[in-house]
Every structure is written in C-alpha cells, then in structure tokens.
Amino acid sequence: MNDLPKQKETTLSFEKIKKDILHPMQNHKGLELWIVFLIAVISVCGWAYYIQLKDGLGVTGMRDYVSWGLYIANFVFFVAVSLVGMLISSILGLLRIDWITPISRIAEIIAVAFVAVAGLVIVLDMGRPDRVLNVMIHGRFQSPILWDVTVITTYLTVSALLLILPMIPDLAICKKELTKASPIMKKLYNILSLGYINTPEQHKHLHKMIRTLMVLIVPIGLAIHTVTSWLFAATLRNGWDTTIFGPYFVAGAFVAGAAALIIAMYFFRVNYKLQDYITDLQFDKMGKLLVAVCLVYLYFNLNEFLVPGYKMKTGDDVHLKELFYGHWAIMFWSSQLLGNIIPIILLVYKKFRKPLPIMIISLFVLAGAWFKRYVIVIPTLLHPHLPIQNVPENFVHYYPTAIEVSVTVLSFALVLLIITVLSKIFPVVPIVETAESKGIEVKIDA
Numbered sequence: 001m002n003d004l005p006k007q008k009e010t011t012l013s014f015e016k017i018k019k020d021i022l023h024p025m026q027n028h029k030g031l032e033l034w035i036v037f038l039i040a041v042i043s044v045c046g047w048a049y050y051i052q053l054k055d056g057l058g059v060t061g062m063r064d065y066v067s068w069g070l071y072i073a074n075f076v077f078f079v080a081v082s083l084v085g086m087l088i089s090s091i092l093g094l095l096r097i098d099w100i101t102p103i104s105r106i107a108e109i110i111a112v113a114f115v116a117v118a119g120l121v122i123v124l125d126m127g128r129p130d131r132v133l134n135v136m137i138h139g140r141f142q143s144p145i146l147w148d149v150t151v152i153t154t155y156l157t158v159s160a161l162l163l164i165l166p167m168i169p170d171l172a173i174c175k176k177e178l179t180k181a182s183p184i185m186k187k188l189y190n191i192l193s194l195g196y197i198n199t200p201e202q203h204k205h206l207h208k209m210i211r212t213l214m215v216l217i218v219p220i221g222l223a224i225h226t227v228t229s230w231l232f233a234a235t236l237r238n239g240w241d242t243t244i245f246g247p248y249f250v251a252g253a254f255v256a257g258a259a260a261l262i263i264a265m266y267f268f269r270v271n272y273k274l275q276d277y278i279t280d281l282q283f284d285k286m287g288k289l290l291v292a293v294c295l296v297y298l299y300f301n302l303n304e305f306l307v308p309g310y311k312m313k314t315g316d317d318v319h320l321k322e323l324f325y326g327h328w329a330i331m332f333w334s335s336q337l338l339g340n341i342i343p344i345i346l347l348v349y350k351k352f353r354k355p356l357p358i359m360i361i362s363l364f365v366l367a368g369a370w371f372k373r374y375v376i377v378i379p380t381l382l383h384p385h386l387p388i389q390n391v392p393e394n395f396v397h398y399y400p401t402a403i404e405v406s407v408t409v410l411s412f413a414l415v416l417l418i419i420t421v422l423s424k425i426f427p428v429v430p431i432v433e434t435a436e437s438k439g440i441e442v443k444i445d446a
Helices: 003-010 014-026 031-055 070-082 084-094 098-124 133-137 144-177 183-193 200-233 245-271 280-311 314-325 329-347 355-381 402-425 431-437
Strands: none
Touching: 014 144, 014 402, 014 431, 031 402, 070 084, 070 098, 070 144, 070 200, 070 245, 070 355, 070 402, 084 098, 084 144, 084 200, 084 245, 098 144, 098 245, 098 280, 098 402, 098 431, 133 144, 144 183, 144 200, 144 431, 200 245, 245 280, 245 355, 280 314, 280 329, 280 355, 314 329, 314 355, 329 355
C-alpha cells in the first residue's frame, strides 16, 4: 500500500504538471454562464444598495440601539475567513510543511477576495460613503476605526504581494504556454513575470522576498483580527466587555478560514480535475488542522461564557440567559454544536476526513462561523445597561430588512466573482513549486 503513492508520483513530469494545471485556464466550459449569473446577482443586489444610498440607512433594520447590524456581522466574518492566507502560506509555510504546496495559492486567493470585500462591507455600512476618505485624512490615533482601516489596507497589500510573488515563475510559464490567451492577458503575464527565467540569482532573491513577506504577514494578520475584536472589547457592554476577545477572534478566524479553504479545495479538485495534486492527503491533513483549531476555539468559547456565567452579574445574567435558552438559543447552540463540537467529534475519524465528507462538514462549520458572528454582534446591542423603553416597537427588536439581505448577498457574490476571475487568469496550483517538491527538474525558457 505504501508503494502506490510513490509509483504515482514517478509518472509525473514537468510537462504533465504544466498541462494538468494550465488546462482549466484554457477550458472555459460553463464559466461564462457562471460569471453572467454572478453579475446578474450583483446587479440586482446593487439596485438594493442604490435604494439604501438614496433613501439612507432608515431602509435597514438598524436603529438607535442596534446601530451595528447584519453588515458588521458580515464584516467580522469576511475578515475571519481572510486569515486563512496567513495560517496556510505563512505559519505552515515558515514551518516548511510540504503538504500545503498544492493548496497555498488557493488559500491566498481566498484571503485576497475576502479581505478586499471586508473593506468594501464597511463602506456599504456607511450612510455617507462619500466621506470615507475623512477616516484617513482626519482620522485620530485614538479611534479603533482608524486602526481597522490601516490594518485591513496593509493586510490586503501584503496578501496580494504574497499571491503574486510566488506566482512569478508560473506566470513566466503562462506567458510561453498559453498561446491562445488574449493579447491583454499575454501582456499581463509578461508584466507580472518580470522577465523571470529561473536563474540561481533570481531564484535566491525571489525566495528571500517571499520569506520576508511570510514573516511580515503574521503580525499583520494577527493585528487585523485583534483590532477588529477591540472594536467590540473596548466598550463596557455585556457580552463584549472581555479581555479575551483578541485571541478568541483569531482562533475563530482560523476555524472559518480552514473550513472555507477545504470547500474551495473540493471545488477545484473536482471541477479542475486536479486529483493528482489536491489529493486525499491534503484533505486528511486539513481535517486534522481543522480539529486542532476547533479545539482551541472551543477552549476560548468555554472561557468566554463560563467566567461571566460563574460570576453572573446583572447585565451578564440577562445576556447569557437569552443566549442559552432564550430568544437566541437556537442560533447560539446551532453555531456551537454544528459549527464546532460535532465537527470535532466527526473529524477525529479518518473516514470523515475524505474529500466529500469533510467538504460537507466544512459547509456546516462555515455557516456556523457566520451565525456565531451574528450572535456576537446583535444580542449584545439589544441588552444595554439601561432598559429599552418608551421607544417605537421596531427599536426593541432587530430584524434584517430585504435591503440588508440583498446587500449581504451582493457581498458574497463579489467574493465568488473575485475568486472565479483570479482562478481563471492564474494557476490555482503552483506549477514550479509542485515540480520542485517532487524532485522534478524545472526549466523555464527565456
């Protein structure tokens, strides 16, 4: 049994690796229809945002008490998923974990798409988006909003560089091999490949730059979600007033990001016919990684609720009872059980770490991660220290309106469109790195 993978590897050559990975970029079957569908969704939902822009945030369910609604829950979720780039490419990459090679670029594509839309979600949440530049022009260091804008912009920049730089050798190959590409794409490949021909000097300098970025993105990635958590934890509200929110958010981000990556791996493996590269080994290892980060996240969840539950201050009493067996109990326990505890139990068994089962489990984990962000944002705002009284009925409860739901769908459609475009113009599996990891000689013509 142990000889089978080795025999399969020996059948691979550099030419076969190039052909297998570049083929999906040239075969556009069904792509046009998928892109038309996404653009149609974006157009319809864009009209909903136009109504919000024209009539103001009064068309949403947000009011004086719940001033952060569905949009901020989406923002925290998108930032969380984007952290998968740091987890896979940087942390595991710096540890020289070999099995991440075929999936590292998918992780970076996900990171770029989600963090780009996370920044956009903040703009969608503004009543006057034309004033967004004032955050940077007149921003104050004391404002956590300025911190968030700074780290998101920095993380997007470094993630984009960490996507492009390791791809330079592959882009040099694309420039020569993709003869049917449009003139615009050929020019793009020519510009981004920077004249790379895999000389020892070029190889040395490129890897030095990549490792520098791997080191830089770790504190930046930790900062982006820590600063996001501070937007909540810097208040005195019950449910947010905790010192553990920084690592708690980071651990939850690793869970959401790992689940999103597994789903993308399955899609690219099946639709791009990349079974020789995204193998059962990658799914098995990602399953073990998902169990590990879920266990860490479970530990922080116990701390998050056990400590205030033990002390049971008056405000915490109302908040926790609503979560545990009140109005929010179904959503809260669904996110905990389906998004964390049950996946841990299932993924301990190897048969659930096969491609299809782990993809289905990851769908529940990712959905649970979104519901968890919703539960973090909304119930706390509905449980202020002073009672909600002498206000209209729609101030007492929060229900997202059709406008908010449409703008949320717009955000997710934009993420999918970015991932679709990037995966069609760039190889989703590294060509040169894959060949080098299998000991195959790499030759790039000038």
